[in-house]
Amino acid sequence: MNKIAIVGTGQTKFSKENDDVEKILFESANTCIQSTKNCNSDDIEGVIVSTNNNSKYLGAILSETMGIQPKISHSIEHLCSSGTNAIISAYAYISAGLSDLILISGAESAINPGQILEWDKSRGDLEHPIYWGSMLTKLHKTKFQTTEEELAIVSAKNHKHAMDNPLAYSNEPRTVSEVMNSKQITDDLRILDCSRSCSGSSSILIASEEKAKNISEQPIWITGIGQKTTSASFTKNILEGIKSTRTAAESAYKMANIEPKSIDVAEVHDAFSVCELMAISELGIVTDDKSGEFVRDLFNTENRMINPRGGLIGAGHPLGATGISQTIEITHQLQGKSEKRQIPNIETGLIHNMSAAGTSSSVMVLKN
C-alpha cells in the first residue's frame, strides 16, 4: 500500500447564509492552497467536489475559477458523508498511480436538498431526520439507562469546544441546564440536541508520499480506511445500533494495524447528541452502557478527546463539507496546530462520518 498524506487545509466560517456554493468552494480551496509550502495550480491533477447541491459540473467550475486544469474532476454525493467519500476516492486515485496531488472541496448552502431523503418511505410522514434522531434517543435511554443529563452533556461539551473554534457556526456557550431546558421538539429531542444544517465549505489537499514531502513540512498520513453501507431506508437499522460504523471501524483499524485504545482524538458524527454516544461505542472506544458516563468524565475533566472542534452540534453541519472539516480538525490536532483546542501529546486520530440514520459510515485513521 502506497503512503498518502494530507498536505493542505482550508475552511470558510460556517454560517446561516445562503451562499453560492461556487463562491465558497473557491474560498476554501484558495485558503487550502495558500496553506501549503509551495504548491501551485499546475501541480494539482484532480479536483473532486463533495456536495448535495443540485448545481452541475462543479468540479470543472471550481477548476476553472482556481486556474487548475486537472486530469480528474467530478462531484460526489452521498448525503452527510459525501466529504469522506470524496477524500477516500481521491486516496484511491493516488494509490492507483493515476494522480499525485488532488484537491477535495466540499460545500453546502444553508438551504440544501440533502436534509430529507424522500425515497425512504419507511419513514412514513416522519421524513425529517429529527424523527430518527428521536427514536434512537428513546432506544438508547431504554436499553442503556442513558439519562437526559448525559445526553445534554454531549451538546454542552460540543458547544463549549466550538467556542474555541473561530470557524464554528455556534459561538455561544450552552450549559447542561440550558440544553435540558431548550425547546422540546419531539418526545426525546430538544432543539439543542440537534446539529444545524448551515452554509460552509472546506477543502483538503492529499498527495503521494514523494509529492507530500515537497509540499508540506508536516504531512499527516492516512493509515486506515473503512466504509460500509448497510441499507438506505431507516427501518432496516434501528434496533441493531449503527452496524455500518462498527464494520467500517473494524476495516479501518485492521488497515491501520491498531486497536481502538490507540485513538488519541476523534471527530465523530454527532448529528444528534445520541449519535455521539452510539458512535463512540460502535468505534470500540467505550462499551454501550458506559458511553454516557464516558462523555460525562470528558466534560468534567475538560478532556477534548471527542469532537474537539465542536462536532456537528457546535461547529454546524454543512453536509458536503462536514467530513472534510472533521478531517481538517484531526490533521491540525496531529500537527499541533489546534491552538486553544489543542490536545497535547497525540499520535493517532480518527474521523467518523455517516449518512441517513447511520445506514452508511466512513471511518479514517490518521497518524503524524
Place this chain on the structure above:
Amino acid sequence: MNKIAIVGTGQTKFSKENDDVEKILFESANTCIQSTKNCNSDDIEGVIVSTNNNSKYLGAILSETMGIQPKISHSIEHLCSSGTNAIISAYAYISAGLSDLILISGAESAINPGQILEWDKSRGDLEHPIYWGSMLTKLHKTKFQTTEEELAIVSAKNHKHAMDNPLAYSNEPRTVSEVMNSKQITDDLRILDCSRSCSGSSSILIASEEKAKNISEQPIWITGIGQKTTSASFTKNILEGIKSTRTAAESAYKMANIEPKSIDVAEVHDAFSVCELMAISELGIVTDDKSGEFVRDLFNTENRMINPRGGLIGAGHPLGATGISQTIEITHQLQGKSEKRQIPNIETGLIHNMSAAGTSSSVMVLKN
C-alpha cells in the same frame, strides 16, 4: 499497475419515457449481475451511481434494492461524462486494493437537469448545447472545408448502426438526404445532427484480475486511461479544437502503450455530427482536414469502426448512462458478442466520452 477487467454488463432500452431513475438503475444492474458466470450480491464491494438526477443517496438506494451491502457507495456527476468518470473511479478503488469487485450503474430520465449549464455565463442567452454545437459546426466547415453532406453522413451512418442495436433510442433508418432536409434549428445544425437526451440506464461490473477470472469467461481488460478538464465555460475552448480529448487520449495511449493506429473500434462522443469528426481527429485516428472523407469512406464501405452501436445520435444520450453504454459496446465487440453489428478480428477498442462542449474528456482503451 494491477490488471483490472470488465466482467459484466447490462442495459435498459433507451426511450423517451420519464422513468424513475431508481427503477431503471435496478433494471440494468440486475441484468448486469445476471450476465456473469457466478457473481452474487455478497461479492460486490462497491456500488457507484452515475447520474445528473437530483435524487440523493442513489448509491445506497440501489444497494438496498439489489440486496448489496457494499463498502464503497456514492453518486458521481460530471454532466455527459459522468459514466466514464464513475468507471475510472471504480478502477482506482480496485487498483488501490480497497475493493475487488464494483458495480457501476448510470441512469437518467428523459427530462434531466444536466442539459443546460446555467453557471456558464459565457454562453449568454444561448444556454442550450445546440448553440455550441452550431458554432463548432460553422468553425469546422470554415477551417476544414467540411461539407454539409459529410456532416449528414455522420448522422446517417449512426442511425444505420442503431438499426442493429435493439436497445437504441432510434430504430428508424435516416438517409443522407433525409438528414440534410430535416428541420433546420440553427444556422448550421439540423435536428438530425443532434443527439437526443432520453431515458435509460446501463451497468457494468469491474473486477481485480483474480476476481475477474472467477466471474467471467471473457474478461475485457482496461489497459489505458486518460482524463482532462480544460475549463467549464465554453468560450475558453472554441477556437482550439477539443484539447481535453487530445490530452486525455495521449495519456490513455501512453498507459496502454499503443499508437492510435492500433484502434480497431471506437465509441466517440457524437453529441452533434461535428463532434464525431472532431473526436476522431483529436484521438489521432485521422487528421482534421480528412475527417469528413474518412467517415464517408466508412459509410460507403459499411465499416462500423466508429460508433458501431449508433453513437449518441442513433442510440440516444441519457447523460449519466452514456459513458457506461459506450464501454459496454466496446466490451461486447472485443468479446465477439455484438451480433449483427460485430466487427471481425479486433483486439483493441477505445471509448471517448466528453462534457460541456468538450471542456472535459475521458478516454479509455480496452483489450481482450
